[in-house]
Amino acid sequence: MIYNPEFNLSSLISELIKVFSNHNYKQLEERLKKFAEGNHVISPNKEMIRKDSIPNLEYSLENIKGEMVSFYDDIVKLSEYVSWCKASRGVPEFFEGGYSSSVVIGDSGLVSSTNIRMGFYLQNQNIDYPPHAHEAEEFYLILSGIGSWQISNIWYDAIPGKIFHHQPGVSHRMITKSEPLFAIWIWTGLIEGRYWFVGHEEIDCPGIL
Numbered sequence: 001m002i003y004n005p006e007f008n009l010s011s012l013i014s015e016l017i018k019v020f021s022n023h024n025y026k027q028l029e030e031r032l033k034k035f036a037e038g039n040h041v042i043s044p045n046k047e048m049i050r051k052d053s054i055p056n057l058e059y060s061l062e063n064i065k066g067e068m069v070s071f072y073d074d075i076v077k078l079s080e081y082v083s084w085c086k087a088s089r090g091v092p093e094f095f096e097g098g099y100s101s102s103v104v105i106g107d108s109g110l111v112s113s114t115n116i117r118m119g120f121y122l123q124n125q126n127i128d129y130p131p132h133a134h135e136a137e138e139f140y141l142i143l144s145g146i147g148s149w150q151i152s153n154i155w156y157d158a159i160p161g162k163i164f165h166h167q168p169g170v171s172h173r174m175i176t177k178s179e180p181l182f183a184i185w186i187w188t189g190l191i192e193g194r195y196w197f198v199g200h201e202e203i204d205c206p207g208i209l
């Protein structure tokens, strides 16, 4: 059978619509439905990054279990096709990095969109992604692994199935210990807006995530 990333993307979006609908995120549900109704062309001219060069990716994919298992097939297939990067914000004085990300929907992704970005996020073990914020509205859906998640001054357990919603400008921080953390991220609203680390609000750090 010929591999068809378009099929896996449609299937992934359908699963996301179900999950966000179940958690009553109506506005995001509508935006995802609108995206799903559009005509999208999968862009084939991507530089392929070998997914086995991404730390913890194979492990994190194999750990998509339980209530998140409905995402497993689509994500495993899409993870072969998207471009991965070992990311940092390029500001080592604020944060050296320690995570990998990929874009599925967005300028460097498989399909482009002007009002939504979506991709995968993998934070390595023993990383403290310090408090930061951005003008875009953001959602994370945890797929596997475990961590601690701070939004403003409230801490949460990051476990599979958990959704984190960051309103524009609200600070958030993610900490991993012995396990990596793997998630889907979605940006809506001002996706071209500013990004800053808390305490360094005057410095815009453009990039993805």
Ligand SMILES: [Fe+2]
Binding pocket: 133, 134, 138, 166, 172, 209
């Ligand atoms: Fe964020």
